[in-house]
Amino acid sequence: MTARMGLPFLGYGVGLRRAHFDGIFEARDRVDFVEVLVENVMGFGGRPRDVTLRAAKTWPMVLHGVALSIGSVDPLDEAYLERYASLCEATGALWASDHLCFSSAFGVEYHDLVPLPFTDEAVAHVIERTRTVQARLGVPFALENPSYYIAYDASTMSEAEFLREVLVGADCGLLLDVNNVYVNARNHGYDPRAFIDALPLERVVQIHMAGHHDDGTVIIDTHGDHVIPEVLDLYAWTLERTGPVSTLLEWDNDIPPLDVLLAENDAIRAVGERVLGACSG
Numbered sequence: 001m002t003a004r005m006g007l008p009f010l011g012y013g014v015g016l017r018r019a020h021f022d023g024i025f026e027a028r029d030r031v032d033f034v035e036v037l038v039e040n041v042m043g044f045g046g047r048p049r050d051v052t053l054r055a056a057k058t059w060p061m062v063l064h065g066v067a068l069s070i071g072s073v074d075p076l077d078e079a080y081l082e083r084y085a086s087l088c089e090a091t092g093a094l095w096a097s098d099h100l101c102f103s104s105a106f107g108v109e110y111h112d113l114v115p116l117p118f119t120d121e122a123v124a125h126v127i128e129r130t131r132t133v134q135a136r137l138g139v140p141f142a143l144e145n146p147s148y149y150i151a152y153d154a155s156t157m158s159e160a161e162f163l164r165e166v167l168v169g170a171d172c173g174l175l176l177d178v179n180n181v182y183v184n185a186r187n188h189g190y191d192p193r194a195f196i197d198a199l200p201l202e203r204v205v206q207i208h209m210a211g212h213h214d215d216g217t218v219i220i221d222t223h224g225d226h227v228i229p230e231v232l233d234l235y236a237w238t239l240e241r242t243g244p245v246s247t248l249l250e251w252d253n254d255i256p257p258l259d260v261l262l263a264e265n266d267a268i269r270a271v272g273e274r275v276l277g278a279c280s281g
């Protein structure tokens with residue numbers, strides 16, 4: 001089994017969503033691992049928690065959040081971290097992740113992932129907070145490259161340089177969202193392959209795959225459709241450089257029937273096995 005930053009290759013998994021609570025356990029052999037959105041479970045009892053704990057006994061589990069707000073100038077939310085750590089323990093999660101962004105400031109929740117300016121000041125700020133989060137959660141922690149729709153004049157480095165500085169400085173993993181790379185590259189006019197080449201690929205502990213909406217002018221990262229062939233190609237190209245990386249399909253809007261979700265996971269697996277088979281052969 002290949003380990004990246006000491007973490008195992010889990011194969012090809014899907015996000016655990018309420019729409020599939022009933023059926024997914026019958027398809028256990030078509031899913032290698034699951035990812036749970038922590039905000040859907042933390043602090044709640046009832047069915048979401050019961051199903052999450054059952055899933056944790058069925059598959060390897062990783063946790064993923066959207067509300068940590070690692071880049072915010074507000075203090076880290078201690079109650080949130082406490083609930084998060086307790087969920088890590090209850091599920092035996094192998095690692096946890098959130099986005100390199102901020103989603104709240106001055107006490108206001110934005111319900112959106114806002115990018116940080118790519119500056120030395122932001123790097124130092126996020127490194128310190130990431131180290132705190134890793135210590136509090138008690139499991140390895142990874143930051144995800146978010147999709148973003150604004151850029152700051154204040155930035156003094158590229159997005160890839162910013163990611164590298166944060167990841168190396170905080171000594172944490174990278175959750176590489178390949179669809180986000182494609183979306184950002186199109187929206188901001190850069191080469192997605194050159195971007196990936198500039199990342200510290202030895203730190204990639206997980207990959208996200210998802211669909212998006214392309215209106216021809218702007219691409220919106222909706223997680224509401226099939227993964228397009230260009231993103232599958234970029235995924236293959238990435239795996240040729242990284243070797244095996246646990247790969248997770250995110251489908252959060254217009255959630256399809258389970259068989260469609262599983263077929264999508266199969267399609268991603270087919271790409272991964274083709275590339276990795278060729279690499280090892």
Ligand SMILES: [Fe+2]
Nearest residue numbers: 144177208250
């Ligand atoms: Fe993602």
